[in-house]
Structures are given as structure tokens and as C-alpha cells.
Amino acid sequence: MLNLPKIQPGHNVLVRQPNGDVRSIKVDRDSIVTVGRLGSFYANELIGQPYGFSYEMVNKQLKILPVRTLEEVEDTDATNELINDGEFVQPLTLDEIQTLKQSGVHASEIIKRQIEQHANYSLKTEYSKDKYKKRKEAKYSKSFITIEPTMHNVCDYWFNKDQNRIRDIRPDTLSQMLAMANVLPGGRYLAVDDASGLVAAAILERMGGSGTLLTVCDTDSPPAYPVVANMNFPTEMVQSVLKSLNWATSEQHYVSVHAPVEIPADEIRSDRQKTRLRKRKVAHELLENTREELFAGEFEALMVASQYEPSGIIDRLVPYLAGSASIVVHSPHSQPLVDLQNKLRNAPGFLGPSLTEGWLRKYQVLPGRTHPTMNSSGSGGYILHVIKVYDDPTASSVIISRSKKPKTDTEQTLDSSEATPPSLRPSSP
Amino acid sequence: MLNLPKIQPGHNVLVRQPNGDVRSIKVDRDSIVTVGRLGSFYANELIGQPYGFSYEMVNKQLKILPVRTLEEVEDTDATNELINDGEFVQPLTLDEIQTLKQSGVHASEIIKRQIEQHANYSLKTEYSKDKYKKRKEAKYSKSFITIEPTMHNVCDYWFNKDQNRIRDIRPDTLSQMLAMANVLPGGRYLAVDDASGLVAAAILERMGGSGTLLTVCDTDSPPAYPVVANMNFPTEMVQSVLKSLNWATSEQHYVSVHAPVEIPADEIRSDRQKTRLRKRKVAHELLENTREELFAGEFEALMVASQYEPSGIIDRLVPYLAGSASIVVHSPHSQPLVDLQNKLRNAPGFLGPSLTEGWLRKYQVLPGRTHPTMNSSGSGGYILHVIKVYDDPTASSVIISRSKKPKTDTEQTLDSSEATPPSLRPSSP
């Protein structure tokens, strides 16, 4: 099969530890990889493996563990009625456990001994026993599971690791942004990604290696998009598609100060100088080509997840969008988007601005014990969506009959004859 | 039993119609009561009845219907596979139904005939059949259920009827406010209720006829609290407890312009004039007594659900609170409370301001068909809670060691040495 994803040398692999924590490990050929405090193993053991297996580390080698399904826990008559609070304590001393560990006893054996020594164990309900066993396993097992770097999993990993760096974009929020922007293979997209490359990575994956993604960043150099590294994209899937400008070079009146310097041939003193001049020329041409690509316009969508004031971004980039293109702006806070929505409502050329907040709830699914997980991770941020249209001022004056209708929510209609800030006027066809 | 609630003449009774709508009806002795479009009945039929029965209206008389439990619906192999979309239409014409109705045929009979004539009925799944039957019943049944006027039910009724008039206070929000304010029988409370008397009604119910509730309103006359009428409180339960001032008469420097006028006895020309003077004196004394009661202070809590700017209300009323009293402020919008919280954080005399939003979800519970109801009614508003304390400025200067600790959230500590607006300084003991 073509798209069978296997772990390749140099990949960043997400692994889930028995306690549920997810880490990113680098699998370089012939290296030794350490997984937190759990242990370490030879990287080559993992290379060529498909994702999703569970491994135990034994002498730096990996032993595949059998897959586990959920076990039905029998509900017996036992209750915790006779167990005194606070008495359900560690039945082996720390020293005893340490000695067992050092003697190379297997985790499951330590757990078994603890249970045997636990005076009250048989008094507990089956649910309590199950919980106890699981807790102990998480503590002593030297195992991990490899997680396929799907966009969903990578976003989830970053959200849990450091949600500020991805501007609070949760997997559900990201998926909504992609849907609203109608990202498809081979399309042409504009993006502003101050979210560590999460948005760029998601667009790149959807594009599948064809089309154009032009990002505008706030750095001199091409932007660092660390999230993209977790996706382990083949190089060509990124290089042929991704181009970047910054907020200076994307200005129409920008004049590069490092245009090629014409130095008389006799003044070129060294090969080194020659190389520099050539590189400079290449860089300049690349920049000019990218600028031309931007200015050619007709992009199919604009996605924004930026630390900068959004309406300025819209002003700058909307002229390069095709008619009917979607504009999708994310923010961790509602206020900037409330302000933006108010502006767009009164500007021609923008159809149906909507502001939404995603809501997500995960449930623990265990037989007989299904319940929502309570780590409700707060907000995944807010999304403003609006469609770029070509205004026709002559069509807007005769609509009084419509705008009087209750509940007909066409803001464009109501205000299109009013004066609007020219800064929000998109380019006309 | 003492508190066995039965329907009394003059009560406002909530009734639920078969379609789920709740209405308030007035049950005056010897009157005829109309229930929406369903029909009407002799009020005396309902007087003396306990709440919770289901009645059918037959010739203006009430027939008690048997109580219904949820019916387990058998899940057969039938699916809607063979039913064409849009074909599952009314099998009896409107005229036919009208004729049946006029001939006095019972609702259940109409439904039965419709089902018999329905070509596809037997093809439907049992769930679909059940849904169909329920829908038809709701349409033709002339029945209703009386709802006990608990605070919860009355709040729910108003929330569905006109949530603006109760400032978006949902039953869960109201219950949280009461808990935060620690309202108990016999207590002394201050309240500002621009929520049609919902908050006052809830406090009155909790007080059970003893204690003092002093409300400050924005009207010349005692405030109209329409929600209180739905509670059907005995008169003495309200009159002995509830007193009101307005924003003018509650000012300490307020001087009544209608203080008793001393008119020489020989100038009093009529009994009418005498009565007026006496009434005037009584009103004045009542007002002065209520003012004295306010200024005596030591109230146990302050609850606010007001259209006015909240920090002014706090400034005015907090001096009359006892130490350790709770201040609970509700608002349909977050911004006024965010502003208030910021103010209180920097003011001495306020401990632990917290701003919360209630979240409530109701589930449809039918065997095999349990799911959240999707009419998520938006927000029930926001609640700010804070405790009034007596500041001790000498104690605040040595605390640098504590405020450096991460995650120790004692705003008081950090700012109590700073200058604070005197308007927010509560009276000292």
C-alpha cells in the first residue's frame, strides 16, 4: 500500500506512557532513545515499524505487547463498606519495592505481590480493584505505545503540552477551521500562522503536496514552524508547496534593499564574493516570484491565527482572495473577533460574518463506568468566518422591503449604502 | 400534615399542556378558567386539590387521568427502510378530523383511526410509532397537569416565558445565588431585585416567614414583584418580612419632603383632610423605621440582580453588611462583573472575589432513547461572589513572603497597601 506510514529514521515519534502522558521522541538511526524516566531503547528497534503498537522496554530492546481491549468488570456484591478510610495504603514498603525492582522482577509481579499483601483487597468492589490494578500498572510498567502523527494527534499533543504556543487551537477547532476554509488538495491558500505552524501543517496535510500555501510571517527569515516537524512530512510535500513572505516583503510598495548589486567584474575579488552575489540574486528572485504570486491574487481561502490585530491583516490580504473565498480568523480571546465582526458587518465585500466557539467533551468509556472526563480544557478559542464577495453598489439601494423583514439577518443589506472605511474595501473584480 | 400544599381560591396555578407548554391560570372561586386553546373548566373543580395530578376537561368538569410511567418500547427488526420520505402524511383530512372532533369523539379514538388509516404505520420502527402516537396525543388531548409552584418550577416557567424580565436567571443560577448568600430561615438580608421579584421571592421562600428582607428599588411606590404572585405565599409570610426603600430614601442624607405637616387643629377643615394627615404620618413613620433598620446594619448577605451599574450599588449597601457576610451579584452579561471584580480586587474589605457562570444540561430520559436536549438555553448569566471582611491595614505590610509564592491567589494581600478609592471602603467595626 502506498500510504502505509512506517517509522523512518529521523522521525519525531509521539509515544504514550502508561500514565497517559505523551512525549515526542526523535528516532535517529543507531541512536539510543530515552522515554522520560521509563527507560531507553535502541532506536533501530522502532525504525520500519508501523504505528500503534505497544512495546515494553527490556534490556534496551522492544518487546511487542498484546493489544488490550476493555475488560468487562463483574459487578459483585462487595462494597467498600468495611474498608476504613486512609487504611488502604501501600502494603509493600518503598524499600521492598526498590529491592524487587533492582532484582529485575517484572512489573506485573510487583503488582501481584502488592495485592497479595493488601489486607483489604478482597473486601473492595471489583471496580475499586480494577482501578487499583491500573494505577499500579501505570506506575511500574516500562511500556509505551507509538501514536500515529495524524494532524489530530499532533494538535492534541501540542494542546496538552503547551496550548499557548498553538494559540489555544484544539483539535476540534482546527478541524472546523479547515472545513470552513474548504481546504482541498491542489488549492491555493493564504495563511498567517503565529501558532507554531499548526495551521500551516494542517493546510499542508490537506493539500497533499500539490497547490500553493503562501504564509505571511513576522520574521526576517522563513518562519520556524515546529509543529510541522511532528508531522514527518516527506520533504517534497512541503518544499513544492510552502512559500513565505513577511509583513514588510508582502507590502505592494515594498522595495527590497538587497536587490542584486551590480559590481563591475573586475572589482570582484574572490570566489567567496561571487558566491555571495549569486546567492543574493537567487534569494531576490525567489522573493520577487513569491511577491508576484501573492499579487496575482485569486487565492481560495485565507486562514489567520495571529498575535496581530486582525482587521489590519484582513485589509492587507483580502485583496488577493478570489470571489467566494472563505476568510477564517481564529483567536484565543473573543474581543478582537467581536470587534472585527462589527467592522465587517459595515463593510461591503464581506458576506455573512459569523463568530463561533467550539465545545468539546470527551468521555471515559469503560464498561459500566462511562462518564465525561472532567478536565474540560476550557476554550479552544473563537473562530470568525466570512465570505469574500464582489460588491455591486447599484444593487443595494432598492432593498428596503427586505431589510424590514424581521429575523432576516443580512447585515450587508442594511449598511452597504453607508460610508465604510476604505481600508476594509476589498479589491473589485 | 402542615405544609400540604393544596390549590386555594385566588391562587395562580401553573399547568402543563400536552404539548409541553406551561401556562399560569388564576383559580378564583366560582369562575370558569380557560386553558389556552385547549378548553375551559369550572375553577371550583380544582380548588382543594393537591398539585401534580393530570386532568382531562370534559364538559367543563375535570376528570383525573391515571399517572403514566415511561413505557419500554420494544425494539423490533422493523426499520424505516421501506417508507418513502415525505409520504408519511396525515391519513385523515382536516375536514374528517374536524367532523370527528365535533361529534365528540375522544382524542384517543381519533389517533387510533389515524393510525389505522396510515398505510405505512406497520412498516415503521417501534420508536417511530411511539413518536407518532405521542405527537398526535399532544395535538388532540384536552388535558393538563398542575405544577406545584416550587421556586424551581416558577423560575423555570418565567425563564421559558420571558427570560429578559428575570434578567436571564435560570433555576440553577438562582439556586447557586441562594447557596452563595447562605440564605436561611430567620436571617436578615439586603436585596436589589430588578428581576421582577424572582430574587425576592426566592429569599422569602427560604426565610419561611421569619427574619427581615429589605429590598432597595427604583420606584416611588413599593416595588411590583410579579414573580412573588406565582408563589402563592400566605400574606403574613411576606408582610412580616419584606420591607422596601428606593435609591433616594435609602440615602443616609435623604430628608423626606413629606415629613408630617403640623397644621393647627382649627385649620383642619374636613375628616378627609384628617385622614390624609394621619396616613401621611403612618407612611412617614414606616419609612423612617425602615431607614433605621437599614442603617442599623449587620445584614447577613446582599443579593443583587439589577439593571444599574453594580459598583455603585456595592458602595451604597456594603456598609450595612455584617462581617463575613456574602455579597452575590448577578448579571446577564459578563463585562459589568469583570469590571466589578477588578475593582474589588484592589479594594480592602473584600475577600476572595470569584466570577462564575452556571452550566446546565437537561437530558431526555426515555428507555433506550436517552440524549441531551439540544435547546441549550444559552447562558443563565454570571455570578460574582465576594465576602465582606474588616480590613486591618497594620496586618498587611509584612506579607511579602507570602505574596511571592506562586499560585497563592490572595488579591487582598497584594494590593491592600495601595491607595484605593474611598468609595469602596466598607465601614469599619
Next chain:
Amino acid sequence: MWSKAREIAAGDTVILWLTRDALQPLIIEPGKEFNSKFGSYRHADLVGIPFGSKVGSRTGNGFIHVLRPTPELWTIALPHRTQILYLADIAFITSYLNIKNGSQVVEAGTGSGSFSHSVMRSIGASGHLWSYEFHETRANKARQEFQRHGLSDRVTLTHRNVCKDGFTVTDTADALFLDLPAPWDAIEHAKKALRKDRIARICCFSPCIEQVLRTVSALNDSGFTDITMYETLLRPYDIQQTSSLPTIGEISDKLKQSEIRREEKRLKQIASGHRGGTDSKSPANGNSQKNVSASGGGYE
């Protein structure tokens, strides 16, 4: 899929945006007219204008916007044959099932084709969708629609009850989606349709909790792992009133002025000692029935 050209051409499917709550698909057939309460439009007049144009009515009484179809617009505008999935669910399922360029996807049932369109957008020309619908009329309508939208090469639509008869593919699907009343009856069949050489994913969508629990149990019995349950919603964010609130100082002043006015009247009454005709309904005691009520209060 739908036209990617800048301008609208004859035969294109477009989405007419009449109002936010009234969207409608239209196939451009010059010679025809589109009439609605939002005006009258000749199809021919739409040919050659760019997608995304605002167009005034021929008769001068209204306008519409003519948009390029997307699966999201289609979902809002489409003729609903069944309860459909909306954006939040579609987006989340697509993400969780890792449906992307080249994916091999199976779905049952097709329903109104809302999820189908979104999947075919995401998988591109190199992916494929096998879609199953047990209701014959719905299956035929969806087939016509897919054809009209130029999607026939991306989708294989089969009229079949997968709970009874299983799927037509084995060891093929990267992702499988079940939107059926009794998904548990299709789980064993689904297992066969999923590919075995890598992680493959299944999602079962059910409105009721009991259905979910039964499905979880069936998935577990069939050896699926990492079973989780999610709920997701897209909530419109209500903009909060930000106008400044009236203060109690303002209302206090109003109350005082009103009291002075009433007092003047009252003193006049007391002094005169007799009842004026016009005063008969104006109460004269300390508590006037006439409320001074501030904006928005409105007690009745």
C-alpha cells in the same frame, strides 16, 4: 468536483445566498429564470460573472449573492432527505478519522450526502469513497447528485443494508463511518472492510446514549482498541451588550424630583382640604401608585 474556474459557466452548480437562513443550490441553464421574493434573475445573466458576485435583480427589487459551492454551503443549502450532520460533527469526524488526500473511506448510510461531499473534498482525486444507503430512493437521488457534481469517479454508491449484507470491499478502508440506527449490527462487517496492515479507524455516530454504549460494547467485542466517545458543538458567540449601565445616582435624582412634584400636589390638596374632581383617581397617600421606573425596568 465543482467548478474551479473564476467565472460561472453554463452547467455549473452555484449556491445562491438569499439571506443567511435562505441558501439554495442552482444549476445554471441559460434560458431559464430564477424567481423568488428576492427578485428575478436570468440564468444567462449569471454566465461569465465571477463566483462571489452580488447580483441585482432584473426587476430592480432585490439582490442575491452567487457563490461557489463548498461542502459546507452545500450542507446548509441541500435538499434534506434525512437528519444531517452539521459542520462541527463533520469536521471533527474527518479529523479524528484522519481523512485526508488519498484516503480510502467507507460510509453508511449516505443519507442526504452531507458527509459524503465533505469526505470527497478532503480525499481529493486520489482517494475513494464507498457509500452505502439502505433506502433505495435516497440512494438514487444521491447518485444523481454525485454525478451532477462531477464526483462519480471518487465514489461508489451502493444500495444495500450493510447491517444485513455487509460491505462490498474488504481490507480496504483507512476510515469507516457509520451513521445508522443500530451501528452495532454493522461492526463485524466493518471490521472486514477496514485494512489490516496499518491503523484504521472507525467512527459511529449516535444521538442516544444507549446506542453509544451498545456500540462501544460491540466494538470492544470485535477487538477494537482506544475506544473513546466525544461530543462536539459549534456555538454561535453572542455578542454582549457593552453599553454603559445607568447608575443608582441617576435614578436617585429622578426619584427625588418626582417626589417633590408629588409633594407640591399633595400639599395643595391638604391645604385646600377638598377633593378636586380631577384628583379622584390620583392617590394622595405616601405611596403613589405611579411608578417612576427607569429604562428597561418595566414592571407590569
Next chain:
Amino acid sequence: MWSKAREIAAGDTVILWLTRDALQPLIIEPGKEFNSKFGSYRHADLVGIPFGSKVGSRTGNGFIHVLRPTPELWTIALPHRTQILYLADIAFITSYLNIKNGSQVVEAGTGSGSFSHSVMRSIGASGHLWSYEFHETRANKARQEFQRHGLSDRVTLTHRNVCKDGFTVTDTADALFLDLPAPWDAIEHAKKALRKDRIARICCFSPCIEQVLRTVSALNDSGFTDITMYETLLRPYDIQQTSSLPTIGEISDKLKQSEIRREEKRLKQIASGHRGGTDSKSPANGNSQKNVSASGGGYE
């Protein structure tokens, strides 16, 4: 219940507010001292001061607030013997069960007494609570606590497994609350405890969906009507950053200035045509590795 006096007296239970996350109950016993990392305090010094006072440490290194207990503060400060109910649930259950002045209430189990305290507050002296706890140690601790809080006349606490042995009252309760692992086993008993002459209400609290479904089924089998299920939460409202955002104009200017500086350097290098020592690690091509990054960006 707890003291209603203005000032603290010997023997009172008070709540010490150390920080928002550190609350602690204390019984005032002059002669004793309260010591913590927030300072040292003589109980005797607290006698006579009003509830709600801020008190500085005797040793000058800290302060505490001394509060009057409420069921809500008690719930936060109490010694947890079990998983407890918190404000949102307690408040909603109290409201839904119509627990008010004079109510006759039954609860099982007592647990840490969080709900019990709230109920006894709401029912006042004329109401009564029958509380059942199957765990003997917990029952004894709760009994002591109720006594210390002056609640013995409002509550009858029984050590008993109600699922097996039922309740000690019949035809009595206005409201009944079950917080048990298997509430369905207690439903028939509960029915007997509830009064029959008017509407009486039952609430069963369970964390897991399966428990809820089984309870609904048991309630329905026992003839209860109007069965509903609610979930409620109290979410802290996070204040949103309102500081104004930087604009792309600002960053554009920064980028241009930085480019000019680098260009000057670069032209010098080109002109000189040789590599200066200090430049060895400073890249000289068009794309500098040194980022000009705006506040908050911080790529690594």
C-alpha cells in the same frame, strides 16, 4: 447551627481563610495556638473580635481572615472522608427537591456531610433530616461533627446500609437524596420513606451514565413519574485579555529597519570581499537566521 453572634466566642467553630485554596475549620479553645506557615495566632486573641476580621500574626509574619462558617465554606474546608458534592450540585439538588424551611428530608449516604450541612441550613429548626451512612467510622465522625455544630436536634443519623435494610421512616420524607454506588437497590425502600399525601421528590446522584440509566429504569419500575436527568457545573469565568494587540504596521516597520541594518553589514562584507573574524558565525545570505520576532511570538 453555628454562632449567629456578631463576635467570636470560646467554643465557636470558625473558618480560617489562609488563601483561596487553603481554608480550615477551627474550634476556638482559649489557651491553644494556631500555627501555620501563615503565622501564629492565639485562640484567645480571636475571642471578642467580629466574624469576618482580618487578623495579623502574633509574630508579625502573615495574616488570616476569620470567617463565620457557612455550609459552602464548610464544604471547601471540611475534612474529606469521601468524594463530596460541590456547590453547583448541592444548590441544584436543593432547588429541584424543593428543600426549604420545614422540609422533612432523607439522605443516604452521609459521606463527608457536605450535603447534610446545606440541607440543615435550608430546612431550619422546623425541618428534619434523616441521614444514613453504611460506613461505621464515617457515621460516627459525622455524628460528632453535627453535634459540635449544634445540629443534633435537626438530624437523625443512622449507621445502616439502606440498600439492604431500608430506611427507618415511612411515609415521611418530602425529599429524598441518594448518593450511593447502586442507588437502584434503594429505590423501593425510598418509595416507602416518601410521603404519600402530596408530591414528594427523589434525586439520585451518579457519576457514570450506566448508573443513571439503571436508576431511571428502577425509578420507572417503581412508579415514579416525571423522571429527568440533569448535569450542572459552575465554571469560573476567565477574564479575557483586553490589552490592545500589536499591528502588522508596527512589525512591518521593525522588519524594514532590521533589513536595513543587515543590508549595511552585508554590503560591507561584499565590498570588502573577505571574511571578517567576527562575522564567521553571522550568516551572510539573504535569509538571516536571526529572527526579528515580536512580543509573545517566541518560536524556538
